[in-house]
Amino acid sequence: MASVEFRNVTKKFGDVVAVNNVNFKARDREFLILVGPSGCGKSTTLRMVAGLEEVTEGEIYIGEELVNDLPPKDRDIAMVFQNYALYPHMNVYENMSFALRLRKFSKEEIDARVQEAASLLEIENLLDRKPKELSGGQRQRVAVGRAIVRKPKVFLFDEPLSNLDAKLRTQMRTELSKLHEKLRTTIIYVTHDQAEAMSMGDRIVVMRDGVIQQIDTPQKLYDHPINEFVAGFIGSPSMNFMDCTIVEENGIYADAGIFKVKIPEEFDLSKYIGKDVTFGIRPEDLHDREFIKDAKPENTFTAKVEVREPMGSDVFLYLEKDGKEILARVSAATKAEEGKEIEIAIDANKIHLFDKTTKKTII
Amino acid sequence: MKKQEVICYIAMVIISLFVLVPIILITIGTFTPRLELYKWPRGLIPSRFTSDSFISFAQSYGVMNGLKNSITVAVLTVIFSLLIGIPAGYSLSRFKFKGKSLFTVGVLTTRMFPIAILAVPLVKIYMGLGIYDSILGVAFIHTIFAFPFAILISHSIFASVPREFEEVAMVLGCSRLGAFRRTTLPLVAPGIAAIAIFAFIISWNEVFAATLLTLHNRTLPALIVARLEATTLDFLFASAFFMLVPCLVFIFIIRKRLLRMWGIILR
Numbered sequence: 001m002a003s004v005e006f007r008n009v010t011k012k013f014g015d016v017v018a019v020n021n022v023n024f025k026a027r028d029r030e031f032l033i034l035v036g037p038s039g040c041g042k043s044t045t046l047r048m049v050a051g052l053e054e055v056t057e058g059e060i061y062i063g064e065e066l067v068n069d070l071p072p073k074d075r076d077i078a079m080v081f082q083n084y085a086l087y088p089h090m091n092v093y094e095n096m097s098f099a100l101r102l103r104k105f106s107k108e109e110i111d112a113r114v115q116e117a118a119s120l121l122e123i124e125n126l127l128d129r130k131p132k133e134l135s136g137g138q139r140q141r142v143a144v145g146r147a148i149v150r151k152p153k154v155f156l157f158d159e160p161l162s163n164l165d166a167k168l169r170t171q172m173r174t175e176l177s178k179l180h181e182k183l184r185t186t187i188i189y190v191t192h193d194q195a196e197a198m199s200m201g202d203r204i205v206v207m208r209d210g211v212i213q214q215i216d217t218p219q220k221l222y223d224h225p226i227n228e229f230v231a232g233f234i235g236s237p238s239m240n241f242m243d244c245t246i247v248e249e250n251g252i253y254a255d256a257g258i259f260k261v262k263i264p265e266e267f268d269l270s271k272y273i274g275k276d277v278t279f280g281i282r283p284e285d286l287h288d289r290e291f292i293k294d295a296k297p298e299n300t301f302t303a304k305v306e307v308r309e310p311m312g313s314d315v316f317l318y319l320e321k322d323g324k325e326i327l328a329r330v331s332a333a334t335k336a337e338e339g340k341e342i343e344i345a346i347d348a349n350k351i352h353l354f355d356k357t358t359k360k361t362i363i
Numbered sequence: 364m365k366k367q368e369v370i371c372y373i374a375m376v377i378i379s380l381f382v383l384v385p386i387i388l389i390t391i392g393t394f395t396p397r398l399e400l401y402k403w404p405r406g407l408i409p410s411r412f413t414s415d416s417f418i419s420f421a422q423s424y425g426v427m428n429g430l431k432n433s434i435t436v437a438v439l440t441v442i443f444s445l446l447i448g449i450p451a452g453y454s455l456s457r458f459k460f461k462g463k464s465l466f467t468v469g470v471l472t473t474r475m476f477p478i479a480i481l482a483v484p485l486v487k488i489y490m491g492l493g494i495y496d497s498i499l500g501v502a503f504i505h506t507i508f509a510f511p512f513a514i515l516i517s518h519s520i521f522a523s524v525p526r527e528f529e530e531v532a533m534v535l536g537c538s539r540l541g542a543f544r545r546t547t548l549p550l551v552a553p554g555i556a557a558i559a560i561f562a563f564i565i566s567w568n569e570v571f572a573a574t575l576l577t578l579h580n581r582t583l584p585a586l587i588v589a590r591l592e593a594t595t596l597d598f599l600f601a602s603a604f605f606m607l608v609p610c611l612v613f614i615f616i617i618r619k620r621l622l623r624m625w626g627i628i629l630r
Contacts, residue, residue, distance in 0.1 A: 050534050072533040079534045085527035089549050099535035102545075150535065 002063035002076075002153040002186060003028045004049055009058035011044050011210075018044045020210040021058070026154075026188050031180050033201035034190045037233070041210035042190045046156050049188060050079050062153060078147035079156040082163060084139045086131035092142050093127040099150045117145040120182070137168045144176075148183065157189040161196065173199055194234050198222070206230050226361055228278060228354040237283050237316065239352070240326050244279040246272040246353075254279050254353060258321045259301035261346050267363045269353075277362060280352035283316070286328035288336065289343035299346045305336050317342065386607065392600035393417055400596045420601035429586040432498055433567060436582055439502035440509055440566035441559045447506070448513025448558060455514070456521035467518075470511045478504075478572050489576055496578045504572045509562040516561070520554035521547070557617045564610055 004026040011019040019041040026032040034042040047053040048060060051072035060067050067075055078099070086095050093114060094101075100110045118124045121141040131139060140160065147155055157176075161169045177200050180187055191197055197204045198218045206213040206221065206229075214226040225231035231239050244256035252263045252270075256279050263269055289300050303319035303326060310316075315334055319326040319342070328344055336342045353362040364372075392400065395409035397416055420426060454460070455467065478485075485504070486495065494500035524547050532542035573585040581589065587602045 050530075052530050052533065071538065072530075073536045073538060075534075077534060079531065081527045081531065083525060083527055085525055085531045087528060087546055098532070102536040146531075146535070156534075 003030075003061075004032075004154055004186060004188060005061040006045070007059045007061070009045075009048065009060060010056050011041070011048060011053060012056045018210050019048070022207075022210075022212055024205055024212060024215055026186055029184045029186055031177070031187045031189065031200060031202045033197040033204045034188065034207060035192065035194055035197040035204055035233075036207035036213075038192055039209075040207040042192075042205075042207050043158055045207070046079075046158055046188060046190045049075075049154070050077055050156055051075050076153045077156055078150045078152040078154075079158065080143045080147050080160045082159040084131075084143040084163075086139055086142055086146075088131055091128050091130050092123065092134070092145075095131065095142055096127075096145045096149055098146060113149045113151075114145075117149045120148070120179070121145050136164050137172065140164060140172060144179070148179075151185075153186065155185055155187045157187065159191055160189075161191070162193075169196075176200065195236055198234070204234075206233060208233075224361070225352070228280070228359040228361075231280050231352055231354070231361070235282055237327055237329065239280045239282050240286075241278055241280050241354075242324055242326075243276060244353075245276050246274065248273050253298070254351065256324075258303070258324055259346065260298055261348050261351055262296065262298050263351075263353075263363070264348060269362070272353075272362065276356055278354040278356060278359075280354060281346060282350065283327045283329035284314075285347040285350035286326070286330070287345045287347065288328075288330040288334040289345045290335070291331055291333070292345040295345035296348075299348050300343055301346070302341050302343045305338050305340055305342050308336055308338050319344065386611075389600055389603045389607065392596070393604040395600075397595075397597045400600070416597035416601045417604070420598055420605065423598065425581070425586055426583070429581055429583040432501075432580055433583040435498050436502045436505060436573075437563045437566040439499070440505040441562045443502065443506040444509040444513040444562040445555065445559060447510045448517050449555065451514045452517025452519075453521050455518040457526055467515075470514050473507065473511055478575075482575055485572075486575060495576060496580055498580055500576050501573050501580075501582060502566075504576060505562075505566040505569055508569060508572075509565045512561060512565070513558050516558050517551075517555065520551045520558075524550050560613045560617050564613055567609060568606075 006022050006024050009019060009022045010017065022041075022045060024032075034045055036042050044053055048055055049062070051067065051070060055068050062075060062077070087098070090098070096114045096117060097110045100113060105113075114127070115124070118127060121144060123138065123141050123145060126134060126138060126142070131142070134142065140163075143160070160176075161172050164172060173196060176189075189200065198221075201218060203215060203217055204221055205215045208229055214221060214230050216224075221230060221234050225234060228241070232241065242256050244254045246263075246269055247253050247255050247260075251265070252267075252273070253260045254263060254277070261279075287295075289295055301321065303321035305317050306320045306325075307318040308315060309318070310332065312332070314329050314332050315336070317328045317330055317334070317336055319328055326344075330336070334342075351363070354360065355362055391407070391409065393416055394412040394414060395416070396411060396413050399405065399409050451470075455463065489495040489500050492500075494503070528546040528550075529537075529539070529542040532546045533539060537545060568584065569582075570584045570588050573582045574588055577585060584606060587606070590598070
């Protein structure tokens with residue numbers, strides 16, 4: 001068990017800065033997720049923890065120990081790769097016991113640990129098979145098993161579920177979360193899938209272009225994104241953005257042209273009056289007016305339903321008004337029909353405003 | 364059968380005959396009694412089979428020495444080619460570096476210059492270096508012929524082994540070298556054996572440079588070529604047969620492996 005800490009870490013490949021002055025700490029026993037679009041430096045960050053990439057500047061600590069110059073084998077970590085990297089010339093048992101055999105564990109100890117991991121992962125019956133005889137999900141389990149027999153200080157996962165089909169991926173998500181409950185080992189987990197990040201992580205590190213945007217719990221990231229990028233990246237379907245102007249007329253309003261929303265009074269926007277900002281609202285914070293009895297008229301607007309996508313629990317409405325496209329996620333009871341107008345109520349307490357130049361969150 | 368298949372089979376038969384008929388004729392000729400070779404008209408199948416020609420070829424002056432030279436040169440060529448080819452192929456498949464594609468093209472361009480146009484300078488350089496008419500000298504020039512293949516083939520073999528294999532091993536407790544030895548090496552070993560055989564054959568078959576760069580220490584093919592003018596039919600058949608057999612044996616051994624390697628390169 002150990003924490004992992006990055007202090008002012010920068011990684012350059014030639015002139016390209018892959019990871020730029022990163023600071024974060026994965027606490028002992030924490031399930032920390034690194035998430036971001038591809039090329040944001042999250043995998044490089046993980047590989048620096050493993051020692052597979054050298055650190056250009058800054059310091060990495062595992063526990064209390066500075067590991068910058070420690071080779072991977074001495075870091076007491078285990079890593080699971082996206083393509084599993086199971087050795088084709090070894091069977092499952094040999095794959096799983098690889099690290100233990102390297103460390104010259106006794107035969108009994110190896111056997112006990114492999115059996116324990118195999119039963120935890122429910123792969124006891126596969127031990128004498130070769131990797132090519134396994135399904136994707138089974139290979140995934142063996143790769144995880146090979147990592148856990150080590151009983152390392154830290155687990156590193158590099159997009160481990162990306163090669164699985166959607167259903168198996170959701171199932172493995174839950175299993176990995178459960179596994180973390182049982183093992184209570186620090187996990188650093190890289191993914192580009194924000195849904196995976198949201199559902200598994202204790203905390204999430206959002207990265208973009210090598211820079212950490214925000215580190216927070218999933219709910220806080222969702223409710224209080226620090227900037228426009230995080231707001232757009234976290235949440236599916238993604239937040240609606242549109243240009244608006246802050247105006248004052250008996251209170252302060254965000255005027256997006258197609259509607260005017262009253263800004264709740266607790267926010268002081270006096271210095272933005274007359275300025276253009278970016279307005280953001282999540283699809284689920286737009287409601288069918290019909291079900292919101294006390295909707296204030298200023299917080300409603302009508303738009304044409306372009307496409308109606310029933311999802312079972314709710315309905316996605318792709319709306320259009322004056323050339324602007326808006327996605328609303330409304331109750332399945334809606335009577336909205338394609339090609340017809342619908343009245344939409346905006347939940348004014350859930351609106352987001354972002355500065356046009358800094359892209360930072362205003363409210 | 365479809366029309367295409369028929370055409371395919373006919374083509375296969377023609378190509379096979381093209382390759383096999385000379386091999387069969389050489390084999391028969393080798394084991395035909397010497398005097399029967401000069402009879403006219405002569406049947407395809409001799410009155411009896413004898414290994415007289417073969418034995419007299421093997422015992423004739425210089426052949427055993429040439430064989431020894433050939434084998435020594437070929438083994439040295441294999442060693443040199445692997446020493447250059449494996450590290451180079453590994454680096455090409457694992458590391459990014461400046462001038463990588465230039466290097467790959469450069470390796471191929473070494474095969475662009477026909478040895479004939481280099482003949483005179485080569486002899487002069489060899490004399491200057493004091494390696495003219497030496498086994499080592501011939502091994503060097505054969506290595507020049509073989510190493511581009513060694514690099515390109517080992518590149519493709521290493522590229523087919525994911526680098527994560529080594530990375531996992533390093534994370535799980537191996538040094539960089541240990542990771543290579545425990546994971547990649549066992550997977551590429553058959554491919555490397557194929558490269559070795561390939562280099563061996565290139566050296567075994569090479570005549571021109573070996574003729575050019577030696578006088579007394581000739582390899583077997585160089586020796587045979589030098590004697591072509593003034594020799595008897597039985598000697599010719601026996602020598603052709605003798606040169607042929609190792610190649611055939613090796614081709615049969617690496618046939619499957621070779622197909623797979625070409626497959627990787629083509630992809």
